[in-house]
Amino acid sequence: MRIPLMSIPRFGFGIKGLDEMLSGGLIEGTVSSIIGAYGTGKTNFAQYYIWQGLIQGQSALYITLEERTSRxxxxxxxxxxxxxxxxxxxxxxxxxxxxxxxxxxxxxxNELPTLIKKTGAHRVVIDPVSLFEDLFHDDATRRREMMRFLESLRDLNCTSLLISEADKTNTFASKYNLIEYLSDTVILLKYARGEDANDVHLAIEVVKMRMSQHSREVKPYEIHQDSVTVYTEATVF
Ligand SMILES: Nc1ncnc2c1ncn2[C@@H]1O[C@H](COP(=O)(O)OP(=O)(O)OP(=O)(O)O)[C@@H](O)[C@H]1O
Ligand SMILES: [Mg+2]
Incomplete structure (x- = not known):
């Protein structure tokens, strides 16, 4: 039986503008990625995603490969x-x-799927997944193993968010130009520079969202001490 898409739960970030761009949030059971250069706020967005789940009574699993748990x-x-x-x-x-x-x-x-099952995690974050991708010796192995890995995440009924470094030369793409093809939803974070070289803004875009409508507009955002604002009414330059 087909389940009407509108009735599939959405997992929001609790960031109003972003949730609007995602038509409510990430679709339950899918794998999404956030791609961005260093300092664009990837970890911040991941933490909002986790926190939003916790305060709604969901369970969350945060795998950090770069920064210590205490940080x-x-x-x-x-x-x-x-x-x-x-x-x-x-x-x-x-x-x-x-x-x-x-x-x-x-x-x-091997152990992550077991951990997801054991904790019954509704929301899973891997930050950054690029360090996991680094471990494979060649492109073919990486592609095969990452495809399998994402499929195993989908089978586990969790809603995953993979944090990915951007390619150094093409910041519209992830480090290995792979995760954006394998993910169901792709959110891109960019530095945008105006004509004046000192005029720097951060901009967010939902590039892809399988099975769903979403905004295709590029919107400015700001990270503050205790909030992130996505300005959906504004345009980037
Ligand atoms: N408390 C804060 N108040 C204001 N801005 C902040 C705050 N915390 C972080 N930021 C901004 O967010 C940026 C870093 O965010 P974050 O660590 O989420 O980025 P990232 O994309 O995960 O970086 P990396 O690729 O290095 O892991 C900082 O450079 C700063 O501009
Ligand atoms: Mg980070």
Whole structure:
């Protein structure tokens, strides 16, 4: 039986402008990616996604490959969020060390699905997935393994958000030009520079959203101490 798309739950970020651009949020059971250069706020968006789930009573799993657990928790607390209350129950945060090649590859491929099942995580973040992609020796292996990995995430009934570094020369693409093809939804974060070289803005775009309507407009956003604002009424330059 076909389930009407409108009735599939959406997993929002709790950032009004962004949720509007996504027609409510990420579609339950799908895999999405946020692609952006360093400092564009990828980790910030990931944390909003996690927090929004926690305050709605969902469980969340945050896999950090780059920053220590304590720092991630510190960032979230600095936003005024009492995350510690969820740590023994619905919030699990795991720090993987990608420098340990075998450990990291096996942890992500084999242990992560087990952990998702065990925690019953509704929302899963991997930040950044690029460090996992780095572990494969060649493009063909990376493509095959990442396809399998994303399929395993879809099978687990969680709604995943993969954080990806942008390509150094083409900031519209991810580091390996791969995750954007494999993901159901792609959100792109960009630095936008006006004619005046000092006029720098951050801009967000929903590039792709399988099975859904979404905004195709590029919108400015700002990161503040305790909020992120996406200006849906404004245009970028
Ligand atoms: N408390 C804050 N108040 C204002 N701006 C902030 C705050 N925290 C972060 N930012 C802004 O967000 C940027 C970094 O955000 P974030 O760590 O989410 O980026 P990122 O894309 O994950 O970076 P990286 O690729 O290095 O991991 C900072 O450079 C700063 O401009
Ligand atoms: Mg980050």
């Amino acid at each position: 991630i928790l510190g960032y979230m607390e600095n936003k005024g969020w009492d995350v510690s209350q969820y740590l023994d129950s619905t919030f699990t945060i795991v720090n993987l060390d990608p420098s340990d090649f075998n450990l990291a590859i096996n942890s992500v491929k």
